[in-house]
Amino acid sequence: MEDRNVKVNIDNVKMIYDSKNGEVVALNGISLGIKDNEFVCVVGPSGCGKSTLLNIIAGLFPPTSGKITCNGKVVEGTGVERGVVFQQYALFPWLTVRKNIEFGLKINKVPDQDNSGKMRKLTSKEIKQIADKYIKLVQLEEFANSYPKTLSGGMKQRVAIARAYAVNPEILLLDEPFGALDAQTRTQLQSELIQTWEKERKTCLFITHDIEEAIILAERIVIMSARPGRIKEIVDVNIPHPRNQKTKMTDEFLKLKNYVWAQVYEEYLAVRK
Ligand SMILES: Nc1ncnc2c1ncn2[C@@H]1O[C@H](COP(=O)(O)OP(=O)(O)OP(=O)(O)O)[C@@H](O)[C@H]1O
Ligand SMILES: [Mg+2]
Incomplete structure (x- = not known):
């Protein structure tokens, strides 16, 4: 047991x-x-x-x-x-920093506010707010609309961390x-x-x-x-x-x-x- x-x-x-x-x-x-x-x-x-x-x-x-x-x-x-941050940052190269972070949030479900136990998708406003919070946490505000190939290794890693934390x-x-x-x-x-x-x-x-x-x-x-x-x-x-x-x-x-x-x-x- x-x-x-x-x-x-x-x-x-x-x-x-x-x-x-x-x-x-x-x-x-x-x-x-x-x-x-x-x-x-x-x-x-x-x-x-x-x-x-x-x-x-x-x-x-x-x-x-x-x-x-x-x-x-x-x-x-x-x-x-199970949220994962891999040793080799696995970002989607075709998505910007913001879109990489928002990606998981779009399929994420949260409990409905009416306490019915039902799950619902996040609204686009909520997704933006959560993404903003984590972009700020890893200090990438200036690069929110940049693509991974334009970032340094450390910056890519920070995007991967933000993406994993964001979906809670x-x-x-x-x-x-x-x-x-x-x-x-x-x-x-x-x-x-x-x-x-x-x-x-x-x-x-x-x-x-x-x-x-x-x-x-x-x-x-x-x-x-x-x-x-x-x-x-x-x-x-x-x-x-x-x-x-x-x-x-x-x-x-x-x-x-x-x-x-x-x-x-x-x-x-x-x-x-
Ligand atoms: N896909 C693979 N095919 C064959 N051998 C592999 C593969 N992946 C890992 N290995 C081997 O398995 C062993 C463990 O690798 P792993 O990447 O898990 O080590 P690690 O402890 O994470 O190392 P590091 O601290 O360098 O990241 C190594 O000897 C490695 O060569
Ligand atoms: Mg390793």
Whole structure:
């Protein structure tokens, strides 16, 4: 019997890719329950299978064996309850920044105001308001009518973040969403994300290479081992909320940072062997 509190359950997942050089075992024996309202960060050396795991949870492709459930249902494809920011920003090149953000909102349904439990589509005014809010959040007001090919990597990534946040999914799956951003924008979006999470407690799975980022955001950090990706250790982050950038200077933060860093470094060395 699955724990009712578990939002996404990963049960003994294995992923083998067929490549030119033979089979690549990307994931082996991954089991993890992500609880409702939990923020989980995943860290681990490059190539250990982090994106593979996130893409399987997103429903892009099935695992070779094992099972993922979301809200108790087996994941068999993508779903509106799972919002994704991919490692490679997957924007529609033929749509402007604004239209990229509005795209998901057009198919999004919200509960009707009359409390009847019925769902309705958003009006075009509402869609515009929501898009405006998120364009502002990622500071792309000047580029709202630009096409992706005219944006820098960091700007494209900000559009992808805005697009995922805008549809307000039950679960956010974020694959190094701040990886391509400059330090200032990254710090600012981290702070926004902490504050939003403290308010809404949306279930998040967040992949990052940045250990400070993982600690400041997460309730639990999953450290993955070098390929084939397995879970090496799960570390609880018992640093109280509210957290902010100053939290990074506290003793408990630094102690945890040293610990997680040492664990990840061990796996990095294993890859280089
Ligand atoms: N489509 C594919 N076909 C064959 N092998 C693949 C494919 N996608 C990923 N791999 C292999 O699977 C392993 C895990 O890849 P994945 O992208 O999940 O790693 P990652 O942990 O996200 O790395 P990074 O931190 O660099 O983003 C790697 O060895 C990679 O070469
Ligand atoms: Mg990756």
